[in-house]
Amino acid sequence: MGKFAEACRHIGFEAMFTPRMVIAKAWVLKKHFDGFPKTSDFDLKKIELPNLKDGELLLESVFLSVDPYMRPYSQRDMKEGDIMIGTQVARIVESKNPAFAVGAFVVGNSGWRTHFISDGKDLQLLPSNWPESLPRSLALGTVGMPGLTAYFGLLEVCKMKPGEIVLVNAAAGAVGSVVGQLAKIGGCKVVGCAGSDDKVAYLKKIGFDEAFNYKTVKSLDEALRKASPDGYDCFFDNVGGEFASVAINQMKKYGRIAVCGAISQYNDSVPQKGPYVQIPMIFKELQMEGFLVTRWKNRQEEGVQALLKWVVEGKVKCHEQVTEGFENMPMAFIGMLKGENLGKAVVKV
Ligand SMILES: NC(=O)C1=CN([C@@H]2O[C@H](COP(=O)(O)OP(=O)(O)OC[C@H]3O[C@@H](n4cnc5c(N)ncnc54)[C@H](OP(=O)(O)O)[C@@H]3O)[C@@H](O)[C@H]2O)C=CC1
Numbered sequence: 335m336g337k338f339a340e341a342c343r344h345i346g347f348e349a350m351f352t353p354r355m356v357i358a359k360a361w362v363l364k365k366h367f368d369g370f371p372k373t374s375d376f377d378l379k380k381i382e383l384p385n386l387k388d389g390e391l392l393l394e395s396v397f398l399s400v401d402p403y404m405r406p407y408s409q410r411d412m413k414e415g416d417i418m419i420g421t422q423v424a425r426i427v428e429s430k431n432p433a434f435a436v437g438a439f440v441v442g443n444s445g446w447r448t449h450f451i452s453d454g455k456d457l458q459l460l461p462s463n464w465p466e467s468l469p470r471s472l473a474l475g476t477v478g479m480p481g482l483t484a485y486f487g488l489l490e491v492c493k494m495k496p497g498e499i500v501l502v503n504a505a506a507g508a509v510g511s512v513v514g515q516l517a518k519i520g521g522c523k524v525v526g527c528a529g530s531d532d533k534v535a536y537l538k539k540i541g542f543d544e545a546f547n548y549k550t551v552k553s554l555d556e557a558l559r560k561a562s563p564d565g566y567d568c569f570f571d572n573v574g575g576e577f578a579s580v581a582i583n584q585m586k587k588y589g590r591i592a593v594c595g596a597i598s599q600y601n602d603s604v605p606q607k608g609p610y611v612q613i614p615m616i617f618k619e620l621q622m623e624g625f626l627v628t629r630w631k632n633r634q635e636e637g638v639q640a641l642l643k644w645v646v647e648g649k650v651k652c653h654e655q656v657t658e659g660f661e662n663m664p665m666a667f668i669g670m671l672k673g674e675n676l677g678k679a680v681v682k683v
């Protein structure tokens with residue numbers, strides 16, 4: 335390094351003279367999942383990032399999300415060798431775009447990478463009223479896509495009304511835990527099912543009226559009937575498969591079923607067989623509607639502000655399962671699919 339550049343480094347102008355070389359780490363899908371994902375299906379790659387062009391930003395991921403949709407979407411939309419899809423909370427490290435200041439935090443959709451370059455079009459700045467004391471990781475969970483899924487699914491698909499009875503499965507997870515709490519805020523009775531006694535205890539702590547461990551009950555049918563002998567007006571289904579086939583028979587007349595997810599089927603190599611839904615749907619005159627949260631893209635601001643307010647007021651509680659270390663992303667993803675997470679599963683880089 336020349337004397338002038340050295341002097342500049344001492345006074346903090348190094349970046350002006352020495353282009354920064356950034357090596358990003360990224361997880362790629364080495365092999366399409368066959369049944370349950372394995373760590374050997376992933377590969378960790380290093381990618382040298384080019385210098386920024388005008389209008390571009392360099393970002394570093396701070397928290398990355400692992401979500402169930404990555405399993406079916408990888409099958410549908412990805413080819414082997416592609417970087418794993420996903421969202422992150424990222425900090426702007428360098429900016430050649432006047433709309434984005436260095437140091438600001440955004441939600442990006444750039445996949446499993448430690449660093450990336452963006453032109454800003456696909457980035458969402460964290461709301462300007464985000465409290466300093468609130469973990470920014472919540473922008474991937476309760477105050478992000480999963481929270482919005484609960485919000486729009488309950489309001490627009492279940493069309494819940496005060497006094498109704500709401501059933502939700504995978505209830506201690508990112509979406510389910512918000513569903514139950516919003517249904518309580520909306521004046522409903524809430525029944526939640528989850529896969530461990532610790533999760534059930536958590537559901538009771540955050541205000542669910544009834545909760546049980548679907549893995550240890552003798553009969554799911556009996557447990558659902560005991561939790562709500564009159565049946566269910568709304569069923570927010572995160573699980574599908576056998577659970578949904580049993581629950582549908584306990585819907586009240588004119589009940590509404592929001593088909594949000596089918597995690598019990600994502601790892602199946604051979605499709606599951608019925609029982610089928612038509613008979614209870616006809617005789618109970620049910621409405622069953624599948625949805626994707628992206629339908630309400632134009633109302634995202636409304637949803638985020640409503641969720642942020644409830645979280646800040648303490649009316650919606652959040653729990654996160656934080657895995658430390660970018661190198662542990664595959665493990666965190668697999669763990670979430672196995673049910674190891676309480677609340678939202680995120681990875682801290
Ligand atoms: N439609 C949409 O736009 C969206 C849909 N979703 C869907 O919502 C659902 C929940 O997602 P999210 O809250 O992020 O994830 P969670 O945080 O709930 O994590 C997944 C949970 O699913 C449960 N689970 C896993 N396998 C099974 C199984 N075979 N049977 C029953 N439960 C199982 C586990 O909980 P447990 O220990 O209780 O079994 C696990 O913790 C998923 O199906 C997802 O695909 C999510 C976001 C958007």
Ligand SMILES: CCCCCCC/C=C/C=O
Pocket residue numbers: 402403421443479594595626627628
């Ligand atoms: C930019 C992230 C898009 C998330 C879409 C989530 C839809 C989920 C479906 C099932 O899990």
